[in-house]
Amino acid sequence: MTASRSVILGLVALPLVYFTAFFLVPLMTVFVASLTDAQQGGMTFSNYARILLDEYHWSVIAVTFRLGILTTLICIVLGYPLAWYLVRIVKWRTWRRICVILLVLPLFTSNIVRSFGWMVLLGRNGLVNETLQAGGLIERPIRFLGTETGILIGLVYILLPFVVLTIGNALAKVDHSLEQASADLGASSASTFWHVTFPLSIPGVVSGSIIVFALAVSAYVTPALLSGGRVTVLAVLVFQQYSSVFNFHYGGALAITLLVFTLLMIAIASLVSRLGAR
Amino acid sequence: MAGADMTLLAIDDISKNFGKHQALCDISLAIESGEFVSLLGPSGCGKTTLLRLIAGFLRADRGTISIAGEDVTGLPPHRRPLNTVFQNYALFPHLTVADNVAYGPRRTGAGKAEASRRAQEALDLVGLGEFGDRYPRQMSGGQQQRVALARAIVNRPKLLLLDEPLSALDLQLRKRMQIELKQLQEKIGIAFVFVTHDQEEAMAMSDRIAVMNAGRIEQVGTGAEIYRRPATRFVAEFIGEASLLPVQRTGNGALTIVPAVEASGRSVAVLRPEHAQIFAGQADASTSCNLLSMEGHVETVASIGGVTNIYVRALGHLVHARRLGLVESGLREGQKVVLGIDPQNLHLLEGPQP
Ligand SMILES: Nc1ncnc2c1ncn2[C@@H]1O[C@H](COP(=O)(O)OP(=O)(O)OP(=O)(O)O)[C@@H](O)[C@H]1O
Numbered sequence: 001m002t003a004s005r006s007v008i009l010g011l012v013a014l015p016l017v018y019f020t021a022f023f024l025v026p027l028m029t030v031f032v033a034s035l036t037d038a039q040q041g042g043m044t045f046s047n048y049a050r051i052l053l054d055e056y057h058w059s060v061i062a063v064t065f066r067l068g069i070l071t072t073l074i075c076i077v078l079g080y081p082l083a084w085y086l087v088r089i090v091k092w093r094t095w096r097r098i099c100v101i102l103l104v105l106p107l108f109t110s111n112i113v114r115s116f117g118w119m120v121l122l123g124r125n126g127l128v129n130e131t132l133q134a135g136g137l138i139e140r141p142i143r144f145l146g147t148e149t150g151i152l153i154g155l156v157y158i159l160l161p162f163v164v165l166t167i168g169n170a171l172a173k174v175d176h177s178l179e180q181a182s183a184d185l186g187a188s189s190a191s192t193f194w195h196v197t198f199p200l201s202i203p204g205v206v207s208g209s210i211i212v213f214a215l216a217v218s219a220y221v222t223p224a225l226l227s228g229g230r231v232t233v234l235a236v237l238v239f240q241q242y243s244s245v246f247n248f249h250y251g252g253a254l255a256i257t258l259l260v261f262t263l264l265m266i267a268i269a270s271l272v273s274r275l276g277a278r
Numbered sequence: 279m280a281g282a283d284m285t286l287l288a289i290d291d292i293s294k295n296f297g298k299h300q301a302l303c304d305i306s307l308a309i310e311s312g313e314f315v316s317l318l319g320p321s322g323c324g325k326t327t328l329l330r331l332i333a334g335f336l337r338a339d340r341g342t343i344s345i346a347g348e349d350v351t352g353l354p355p356h357r358r359p360l361n362t363v364f365q366n367y368a369l370f371p372h373l374t375v376a377d378n379v380a381y382g383p384r385r386t387g388a389g390k391a392e393a394s395r396r397a398q399e400a401l402d403l404v405g406l407g408e409f410g411d412r413y414p415r416q417m418s419g420g421q422q423q424r425v426a427l428a429r430a431i432v433n434r435p436k437l438l439l440l441d442e443p444l445s446a447l448d449l450q451l452r453k454r455m456q457i458e459l460k461q462l463q464e465k466i467g468i469a470f471v472f473v474t475h476d477q478e479e480a481m482a483m484s485d486r487i488a489v490m491n492a493g494r495i496e497q498v499g500t501g502a503e504i505y506r507r508p509a510t511r512f513v514a515e516f517i518g519e520a521s522l523l524p525v526q527r528t529g530n531g532a533l534t535i536v537p538a539v540e541a542s543g544r545s546v547a548v549l550r551p552e553h554a555q556i557f558a559g560q561a562d563a564s565t566s567c568n569l570l571s572m573e574g575h576v577e578t579v580a581s582i583g584g585v586t587n588i589y590v591r592a593l594g595h596l597v598h599a600r601r602l603g604l605v606e607s608g609l610r611e612g613q614k615v616v617l618g619i620d621p622q623n624l625h626l627l628e629g630p631q632p
């Protein structure tokens with residue numbers, strides 16, 4: 001009896017210890033630092049006041065979340081058809097496998113390398129501008145670097161695989177006989193997609209969106225490299241405070257602000273989607 | 279044309295291959311309005327494939343299918359005037375029971391109110407009027423089966439295809455649903471094509487049964503016909519129980535049974551166990567005239583419930599006999615007996631048998 005009780009205690013305690021060590025403690029450390037005064041010590045909200053009462057900080061927050069939302073939307077719009085193609089259209093297994101490998105391969109290379117790649121491609125005389133000019137679509141090169149558009153392109157490129165994988169996974173799980181039942185009941189293919197396939201793939205869309213959004217608003221490398229210092233996002237501010245200014249209190253407050261806003265956005269999104277499902 | 283009016287579903291010379299594997303071969307079948315036809319056959323014989331061809335989920339390599347006189351061979355599933363009850367029910371998990379049933383009317387142009395009125399009607403018909411607000415996962419297997427049925431009949435198709443719709447239910451429920459399904463079918467007058475590999479189910483429910491084997495239809499007929507006059511050896515052995523006995527005609531045209539050692543190349547007669555009589559001695563057997571008699575000995579006696587199965591070895595054949603009730607005294611294993619068979623009860627299979 002005592003043996004089994006200690007086993008149960010162990011089973012409860014292990015995950016608890018794990019979560020405490022890896023998630024709670026680091027988070028609490030940042031949180032406590034953010035509430036501590038940089039000079040005198042002691043508790044203070046001044047770090048937060050410095051952020052929330054300042055227009056510049058609000059504009060950084062706005063840029064960060066605008067980039068996050070746009071990245072998520074574009075990733076879904078591009079990723080859904082891609083996932084559909086991989087799961088539903090491709091019949092030849094080898095080709096599907098090749099596509100999946102091509103899709104995830106970039107994830108194994110460094111973010112920095114890929115962002116530098118885009119710096120080269122998007123530059124004044126980069127491949128993108130040259131192609132557009134050669135095609136006669138534009139007369140003078142477009143400035144991508146140092147604009148939100150440039151960062152957006154980089155983020156979409158880096159985060160697209162996550163959406164394709166989660167949506168593809170959800171699509172693969174949709175039982176084929178449900179679509180056949182829909183056709184049997186008189187629904188055309190398009191109607192079947194809207195009334196059966198798409199609703200059943202929404203869990204994949206939602207989890208993909210959350211992953212992409214969270215990664216996009218907290219991304220540092222891509223915005224830092226593609227912004228050329230002209231566009232600032234929250235993660236870049238945080239990094240500056242921790243790595244060059246060494247103000248862990250103000251930096252911590254920035255990090256917590258980012259976290260709270262992210263959770264808030266996800267909560268609003270899931271509330272909206274739940275109301276929409278009614 | 280009068281005959282053609284009656285034919286609801288006409289399947290003509292359908293063949294279907296999967297790669298090198300021939301799943302269906304030269305299938306022809308005609309089904310009348312309001313008829314209940316079962317497709318019966320062992321696993322892998324092509325029943326589901328035939329059903330999917332009729333529904334339009336598969337394309338045939340050769341042959342045509344027409345429904346109510348219209349050639350539907352090239353039509354996609356949603357343009358065919360029939361509905362299907364799927365083996366796993368295939369209920370939409372994201373829709374309530376009522377919305378599942380209303381799905382058909384909604385997609386075929388009915389308004390919201392009209393669709394839900396018809397859905398309610400169909401649910402009432404299967405006895406689930408109260409359950410419209412639930413989700414499929416909140417229903418038992420039997421209830422889900424009825425929802426699938428309601429969803430399939432709500433558009434009032436002329437033809438309903440059912441792929442082993444009762445196979446997921448336990449025996450009790452299954453028996454009850456057989457009766458309910460049959461009653462419902464008669465009430466609404468829809469023709470059913472019902473796939474099963476349970477011959478009792480097929481016998482109990484169908485107007486006609488199509489017995490399939492290895493991608494072909496071996497025989498089509500009423501339950502009594504295929505039991506009494508099986509067309510092929512396969513049907514004789516697959517439907518009910520039978521002893522297959524090689525026979526020949528003597529000079530005066532009478533049948534005699536040939537010993538097992540001389541069996542090859544003879545015609546074969548089918549003997550049902552209830553038609554094999556057992557006598558204690560030759561004298562008893564000859565009291566009733568015209569019986570073919572064979573001497574033999576009892577090999578096995580097995581009582582199961584209300585019937586006793588007796589296997590007698592005679593002329594090298596193992597003949598199966600059946601009696602109602604417990605076996606009478608004195609019938610022991612190894613005992614010498616005489617088998618008596620009324621030649622009228624022997625059904626001769628056509629053509630030379632292997
Ligand atoms: N999509 C397919 N690809 C290749 N072979 C198939 C396919 N569908 C069915 N077959 C083959 O065709 C044959 C008939 O299959 P079918 O599903 O029609 O059998 P069935 O009579 O319904 O059997 P069961 O009683 O087990 O359901 C089987 O040998 C099966 O392996």
Ligand SMILES: [Mg+2]
Pocket residue numbers: 325326327
């Ligand atoms: Mg089958």
